[in-house]
Amino acid sequence: MPQYLLAVHAGGPPPDHDPDAAPPPSPEAMQAMMQPILDLEEQLVAEGAWLFSGRLSDPGSATVVRDDDGDTLLTDGPYVESKEHLAGFYVIEADDLDDALAWAGRVTACVGSPIEVRPLVATGRARDHMPA
Amino acid sequence: MSTPPADTGIALAATLRAERGRCLATLAHHLGDIDLAEDALAEATTRALERWPVDGVPHRPGAWLTTVARRHAIDVLRRRARGRAVDEALAHAGPATSDPPDEQVVEPVDDDQLRLLFTCCHPALSRAAQVALTLRLLAGLDTGLVAEAFLVAEPTMAQRISRAKRKVREAHIPLRVPEEHELPDRLAAVLRVVYLTYNAEGAELRVEAIRLARLLRALMPDESEVTGLLALLLLTEARWPARRDDAGRLVLLRDQDRSRWDPALVAEGHDLVRACLRRDRPGPYQVQAAINAVHTDAPRFEDTDWPQVVALYDQLLAMAPSPVVALNRAVAIGELAGARAALALVDDLDLGGYQPFHASRADLLRRIGHTTRHARSTDALPTSRGTQPCATTSSRLLSGWGPRRARRPHTWGSRRTRRSPGVPAPARSHATAADGSGSTGPSWRRSRPRRRPCGS
Numbered sequence: 259m260p261q262y263l264l265a266v267h268a269g270g271p272p273p274d275h276d277p278d279a280a281p282p283p284s285p286e287a288m289q290a291m292m293q294p295i296l297d298l299e300e301q302l303v304a305e306g307a308w309l310f311s312g313r314l315s316d317p318g319s320a321t322v323v324r325d326d327d328g329d330t331l332l333t334d335g336p337y338v339e340s341k342e343h344l345a346g347f348y349v350i351e352a353d354d355l356d357d358a359l360a361w362a363g364r365v366t367a368c369v370g371s372p373i374e375v376r377p378l379v380a381t382g383r384a385r386d387h388m389p390a
Numbered sequence: 391m392s393t394p395p396a397d398t399g400i401a402l403a404a405t406l407r408a409e410r411g412r413c414l415a416t417l418a419h420h421l422g423d424i425d426l427a428e429d430a431l432a433e434a435t436t437r438a439l440e441r442w443p444v445d446g447v448p449h450r451p452g453a454w455l456t457t458v459a460r461r462h463a464i465d466v467l468r469r470r471a472r473g474r475a476v477d478e479a480l481a482h483a484g485p486a487t488s489d490p491p492d493e494q495v496v497e498p499v500d501d502d503q504l505r506l507l508f509t510c511c512h513p514a515l516s517r518a519a520q521v522a523l524t525l526r527l528l529a530g531l532d533t534g535l536v537a538e539a540f541l542v543a544e545p546t547m548a549q550r551i552s553r554a555k556r557k558v559r560e561a562h563i564p565l566r567v568p569e570e571h572e573l574p575d576r577l578a579a580v581l582r583v584v585y586l587t588y589n590a591e592g593a594e595l596r597v598e599a600i601r602l603a604r605l606l607r608a609l610m611p612d613e614s615e616v617t618g619l620l621a622l623l624l625l626t627e628a629r630w631p632a633r634r635d636d637a638g639r640l641v642l643l644r645d646q647d648r649s650r651w652d653p654a655l656v657a658e659g660h661d662l663v664r665a666c667l668r669r670d671r672p673g674p675y676q677v678q679a680a681i682n683a684v685h686t687d688a689p690r691f692e693d694t695d696w697p698q699v700v701a702l703y704d705q706l707l708a709m710a711p712s713p714v715v716a717l718n719r720a721v722a723i724g725e726l727a728g729a730r731a732a733l734a735l736v737d738d739l740d741l742g743g744y745q746p747f748h749a750s751r752a753d754l755l756r757r758i759g760h761t762t763r764h765a766r767s768t769d770a771l772p773t774s775r776g777t778q779p780c781a782t783t784s785s786r787l788l789s790g791w792g793p794r795r796a797r798r799p800h801t802w803g804s805r806r807t808r809r810s811p812g813v814p815a816p817a818r819s820h821a822t823a824a825d826g827s828g829s830t831g832p833s834w835r836r837s838r839p840r841r842r843p844c845g846s
Contacts, residue, residue: 260562354564355514377561 259351261309261381262358264365265374268345294368302350307361313346345371349378398442401451406435409452410530412498415506416456418565420496421463424509424527425559430466434459456496503528504609505567507602511579512563517586519554524583526551529598539590580606581619581675588623596630599623614669618676621662625682628655642753644691656686674710677702696726713739721750729757 283291302308317336324331336343348365352358355377362373380387410431417427434455448454510524521540525531537547557563568576584606588599603620610616632650635641663683666676681702688694703719716739724732733754741747 354562355512356564359514375561379560 260354260358261349261351261378262355263374263376263378264348264350264358264362265344265376266346266348266365266369266371267342267374268371269341298364298368302348302361307350307352309349309351311346311348314344317343398439398447401447402435402438402442405451405455406530409455409498411503411506411528412500413452413456413459414527414530415502416496416498417459417463418506418509419499419502420460421467422565423559424506424565425555426463426466427459428527430459430463431455433462437462450495450497453495453497456498457494460496500605501609503605505565507580507606508567508576509558509563509565511576511583512558513575513579514561514563515554515557517579517582519550519557520579520583521586522547522550523554523558524602525587525595525598528602531594531598535592535594539592539595541591577610577613577615581615584619584623585675588626596623596627600627614666614671615673615675617662617666617669618673618679621659621666621679622675622682624655624662625659625679625686628652628659628686643685646691648689651686659683659686672705672709674706677706677709681706694725696722700726713741714744717741717744717747717750724754724757729754733758 299308299311320336322333322335322337324333346369348361350358350361352361355375358375358377362375366373414424414427414431417430418424421427421430437458438451438455442448507524507528510527511520515523518540522536525536526533533548533551534544537544540547542550584599584602587595587602600620600623603616603623606613606616607620628651629646631652632646632648633641641647659679660683663676663679666672666679681699684695684698684702699722700719703715703722707715707719717736720732720735720739723735733751736747736751736754739747
């Protein structure tokens, strides 16, 4: 069955945002915000569509690793410096694109960010996809 | 009996042109794979060129092609399957031969084209990709022709088509007719593609657009906008022979030689518009068709039922507002209420790059100039271009109104058409038009065009 990556893109916090400075939301506020997502994920699992998902840390905590002619170079920060960044993802199984888009529509309604739906052309180890 | 190769080539070309879309659509449906279907059809075509000169052109060439193509595709799938489980359908297919036994003949089916059409017009594809794919797969038009029609280079168009096919394959865009609840939006995309095709450069594309519109009408007779689009295309096509003069210049509607209009297409278009009226589920294509119907109903430009045209433009502007619609409406108001009223509306529009905007504006300015000259001169005679003062024009319209209204076929809704209160006097007409009140003209039973799913 076809598999798709649903990539959650966020607009990002303002440049001077300090994650430690703002007071955390109350448990009740958290619950209220999260409930639609929790319900949606229950349904994804119940219908056998959910394969894997996760929320990524802020782009500031990323490191890019590059090979420069044998030397390994490290860069502090995300690969692309921009306001938009990858915030999280779902990997789902769906009958076809319409099915995947339907799930994505519900995800975007819950999280309020645009979702990129990208099919996986191959899953599992590369060696399983090499020509015979 | 053998057919000489040249005749075979002609018969094959004719068959392909007529049946390619259907054959491909049916194959894609059977195989669930557009690329495999295309390759298989290409293989079947090659096979036909080998066999038909020897065996003769088959009685049902389309069925022959589809059946042979399917056999080839199944062979390909078998070879790909290797160690993987072979599915039921393949197991029942039987060995491939070049002459399909009768019990396994696959007839191309019209309905399969609807499936393929909706796939080509899937919202995950850009509009340009939708058009390119539809014309390549359903119309079987040559890539070069399509490229020229849309003013792009051939490699660009080829790449657009190839990318679109890759997306259909890799993202698993399904080959199916949308569910009822999805149908309104999905159908809108299909109609848009057909409309864009009609408006592209080249006679072949107009022919293809009309063919697709007819196909849609045959397969979705309950959808009013489908009927409306076909009516619109036929009525536009009817006037095509009069569009350009012998020097190749565009001729304005008022100057067109109406004897060059195609009466059969006009009659068919009018029938379709009447069918839409009976359904009373208005939409933009139907309203545009109705406007064309009012124009083609008039024996001469001067006989045009301008209040009806303006009322229909009011409807269209409410449903599908755009500066171009506003421009066309302003031109109609110019006929009804005079060039000054129209010019005031036209000047408000931001259509700098649109040639007809400038042409209309120039025409209106010229008419105002004429009127002024006419007023000044003592012995000037009114020309046939409607330079009479508006009151005279309007009273002529009014006097012709009673009997014409009784005959007029284009009234929508169960109530009699309520005419604009200000029609006779130009200033009041202008005011009515400017405030865009919904009280003018034909009234629909429902205030918004209702999008009903197919079959209801």
